[in-house]
Amino acid sequence: MSLLEVDDVHSYYDESHVLQGVSLSVEAGETVALIGRNGVGKTTTLRSILQLTPPRRGTVTYDGVDVTGRPTHEVARMGIGWVPEERRMFSHLTVDENIRIATPPDASVQTAFETAYDAFPDLxxxxxxxxxxxxxxxxxxxxxxxxxxxxxxxxxxxxxxxxLAPQIVEAVADALSTVATETTVLLVEQNFPLAMDLADRFYLLDHGTVVESGSTEDVTRDDETIRRYLSA
Incomplete structure (x- = not known):
């Protein structure tokens, strides 16, 4: 069994049927990319995993446990972290203070600092x-x-x-590559070359369904199927 399994998930915003039977899996230690145009359900897939947008049908299983319908804080406590697009943090607190607040109460703050600054020396x-x-x-x-x-x-x-500016994107990509050596990552990324560089496998979404998946090895944007779904 995979570490994370999404099986035939259907999620809605009010009556808008956004995810229409999404299924995917992520193995422990993998980096998997969700790709596709804006509005096809990539972020909703992440939100459904965390139960921020609970599926109306289908299941989400993490580490062998069905988490569908559970409160989001319970899912997070199982070991799933979320880095949302809007970069949620405390802007008026220092970097150290942001790291300290994110550290679990029973964990070492010093170890947290070492983890953060080993991954991101620039910080x-x-x-x-x-x-x-x-x-x-x-x-x-x-x-x-x-x-x-x-x-x-x-x-x-x-x-x-x-x-982000291109040179900053490169720095963030390097940092994510470092993070991925020790952490399983499910990545939503509009930058197709970046996603292919970082990920081991990919799922291509369109209109709330998975239309293509596979290894990122040797995948290029010139592939007919990829180009058809990524083009505006």
């Missing part, structure tokens, strides 16, 4: 600065670090490159 030089004063890329690193120190076995990462 160590700014640990005393308010997070709101950092660059967009550094803020993204803080957001990912907060998920990493939460004692999570799996991270759901939503659009980490969104709105």
């Amino acid at each position: 160590a030089d700014h640990r005393g600065r308010e997070a709101g004063d950092l660059s967009g890329g550094q803020q993204q690193m803080v957001a990912i670090a907060r998920g990493l120190v939460g004692d999570n076995d799996t991270l759901l990462v939503d659009e980490p490159s969104e709105g």
Whole structure:
């Protein structure tokens, strides 16, 4: 059994049927990418896993436990961290303080600092600065670090490159590659080359369904199927 399994999930926003039978799996230690155009259900898939948008049909299983319908905080406590697209953090707190708050009560704050700054050495030089004063890329690193120190076995990462300059995207990609050596990652990413570089496997979504999946090895945007679904 895979670490994370999504089986025939149907999720709605009011009466809008967003996910229409999504199934996917993620093995422990893998990085898996969800790709597709805007509005096809990628973020809703992450929200459904966390039960922020509970499925009306289908199941989500994590580490052998059916979590469908459980409160989100219970799902998170099982070891699933979330790095949302909007980089949620405390902008008026320092980097150190953001890391400290994200550290579980029974965990070592010093170990959390070491974990965060080993993954993101650039942040160590700014640990005393308010997070709101950092660059967009550094803020993204803080957001990912907060998920990493939460004692999570799996991270759901939503659009980490969104709105970042190319050189900052490269830094964030390097950091995610480091994170992925020790943490299972399910990545939503609009930047197709970046997603293929970071992920071991991919699922391509369109209109709330999985239309293609497989290994990222040797996949290019020139592939007819990929191009058809990613083009506007």
